[in-house]
Every structure is written in structure tokens, then in C-alpha cells.
Amino acid sequence: MNQRAMRALTRASKLRAHFWASIIAIFSRGLTSFTGTDAAPKPTPLARPVPLPDGPLIVVANHSSHADSVALLATLGRTRPVLVVSASDYWEQDSTADWVSRGLVGTFAISRSGDGMEQLRGAADLVRAGVVLVVFAEGTRSTTGEIGEFHTGAFRLAAELGARVLPIAINGTFESLPKGSTFPKHRSTNLRHGTAIAVHPDSIDEAVDTVRNELVELHKFPIEDLPGFGWQRVRKVAFGWAGILVVFAWAMGEGIFWPLIAEMPLLLLVVTVGWRWRGAALIAASAAGAALGVLATWWMVKSGFEPPSPLTTPRMFEVAAEQLDANLGGAFWQQMFNGIPVKVYAHEAGLMGLSLAELGTALIARITRIVLVGAGGWLLGNFLARWLRPSLGLVQSITLALFPFGLWLTIAYWS
Secondary structure, X not given: OXXXXXHHHHHHHHHHHHHHHHHHHHHOOOEEEEEOOOOOOEXXXXXXXXXXXXXXXXXXXXXOOOHHHHHHHHHHOOOOOEEEEEEHHHHOOOHHHHHHHHHHHOEEEEOXXXXXXXXXXXXXXXXXXXXXXXXXXXXXXXXXXXXXXOOOHHXXXXXXXXXXXXXEEEEOHHHHOOOOOOOOOOOOEEEEEOOOXXXXXXXXXXXXXXXXXXXXXXXXXXXXOXXXXXXXXXXXXXXXXXXXXXXXXXXXXXXXXXXXXXXXXXXXXXXXXXOOOHXXXXXXXXXXXHHHHHHHHHHHHHOOOOOOOOOOOHXXXXXXXXXXXXXXXXXXXXXXXXXXXXXXXXXXXXXOOOOHHHHHHHHHHHHHHHHHHHHHHHXXXXXXXXXXXXXXXXXXXXXXXXXXXXXXXXXXXXX
8 A cells, every 4th residue: 555545544534533523522422432451441532542552453343333433433543544344235235325434434345245354355455554444343233232243354364464453342332323223312432442462373263252252341341421621621721720810811801902702711611610619700700800901991091002902993993982972881781792892992981081980880781791691601501511521622613613704794894
């Protein structure tokens, strides 16, 4: 296999891994891999690459669901290129199935009867080049969730190539999407890696028994419902001093020059804290930062200093001045809904020479908005925790990707 083809396969595997990881994060309670053979295997969340042995490698896993393939792709594909051995009589029965299997999954199709072993040998060059070949040695999906008897093809190929066989027990996919089901249930999935073994040509049956027995033992472990990497990372920040400082500084910066809204980091952090007083502390820190930011801009402009105002338009300043002049108490209430940055209102308040008492009264609306939005996120986070625990990182990425478009629309509207 030439290097160009190998690079293309590596890129395709990584793309598939990210695609299926996103699907798993949305439609399940998450996926965690457990690696290491000691008493306390190391958990690896879905968004992180799992360690794999070097050299030619064949993965043998139990099979009870269509979700098994995507679970393995979503994790192994981040580390090495992956192909899943599939049944040609099932996945090549029509053009749609063939496109799904080859394009979205990445399969190496063989016949389940006749010359299947000879077709499997066709993957030899791929395995030698570094592709991880996934084989479901049972040959079909289990209808009971129990591990059936194994075929020997994967082990014979490993013996011929000098490849190692890595057992991976899949727990949770049978409960989520058993054979015959159309829509997955919201369940957690665990992948438990066993010990990679070399297969000697004279001890193939022994290797089959060793791997199957290890998979049976690994399959007995209870399913652990662990949060995704994004949730773990954000929750750690939320309960540390960094979380308080971030929401305070972000909100204060927005009142002076920062072009992003104060509630962005507040909502991200507050949804992870549960029914803890940390939620109230984060909301209070954001409200305090927002108030101080507005006061700082008002004081600087009133003293003759012009702070920078990126991503604003002259029309924004005109409308803010008109609203402050017409109804001081209502201007900041209008700012809650019109998309004009609060720093613009603070700037115009300074130009108008408003007193501290007048500005303080007007700021009630600004503080109320942050408290309401923060409390709403705090409450919503508790009700949506089971969905956000595996997918918060994905939600964060989508929000950050869409925000520039919303910002562009706001600027275009006020231009």
C-alpha cells in the first residue's frame, strides 16, 4: 500500500471518527474507553484518542448491534486508520447500503460463506501498512447480548502476518440498539480493551479461547456512566477560582471593549454545576463584572478618554444616545433585546455626563438580564444534564461556530 493511499485512509478514518463521535454524543449518554490491564483501567472519554499497540494489529470485538462498528470507529479512528470487516451479503445488497458501509463506516467486505478466508487475506497489505482491522469474530450480531462462539479467520490472518490480536469488549450497545431496533435508546457505552496477544500458527485454537474468555470477563463489568471530556473540563473550571475570574473578567471586558456577550462563559459554566451554590456565585460574579465594566467605560469617557469599541457602528451610538435621552431607565432594558453592545450605552452615558446615581439606576436592567439568563441556564442545565454530559463539548463547538454569523447579522442590521 503506497503512502498516498495510506494518508488518504488515515484522513478518512479521522473524519469518520469525528462524525460518529458527534452522533454518539447527541444520541447517547456517552462513550468511554477503558485501557490498561491493571486493577484500575484508565478511562478515556470519547473526545480523546485512545492508546493502541504499535505494529500490525487486528481488533476482535463482540457484536450485538450496528452501533458496535461506529463505537469502535469513533475511538480507534482518532489514533490509527481503521477498517471494519463486514458481510458482503448484507452491506453490498444495494447501492445505499454499499455507500453507507464504504463511505460512512469504512468497511472491508467479505463473504460469510465460501471463500471468505481468502477474501480476508486481501486485507494483509493494509494490516502490514498499519491499518487496524476490526473483526467481529462471531460473524453475526448476538440476539441475546451474550458472546457467541468465534470463527478463526481473524486469528489465522494474525498468525500469517505476525500481527497481534487486541480484544475489545463492547458494553451498552445491545441495551441501546439491539438487533431489530431502528432508533437508539439514550444509554452509555463502554469499550474495555484487553491484552494484545501474538498468535502462533500452531496455537490458533488456544488464541481463540484466550481472546474469547477475556472478552467474556470484560463484558461482565457494569456499564459506567461517565461524562464526556467537554463536561469534565468545563465543570472543573466552574468549581475553581478560574471560573469566577473568567465570568467576571469576560463580563467586565464586554462593558469596556470586548465584542462578545457576557453570558457566553456564564451559560457554559453554570449548566455543569447542578444544584450547588456555585451557580449563584458564578451569576453574581458575572453581574458584578458587567456593572463594573459599564461604570469603567462611563468614567473613562466622562474623563475624556475614548476606549476602543471594535465591531460597532455609528448607528449603534446614535440609537443608544437617543434612547438614553428619551428614557434613561428604559434604555438599558431596550439594550437587552436590540443587539447593541452595552459598552455603546456606557460610552454615550459618559458623553451625556450622567451622574453615578443616574447610571446606577439604569444599570438595574443590565444586572437583571444577567441574573435572569444565568438562572435560566442554571435551571436548564439541571434538567438537560443527562443530554449535556456527553455532548457539551459539541454544543460549545457549534455555538462558537455560529456566533460569528450572528455577530455579522447584528453589525449588518445596525449599519
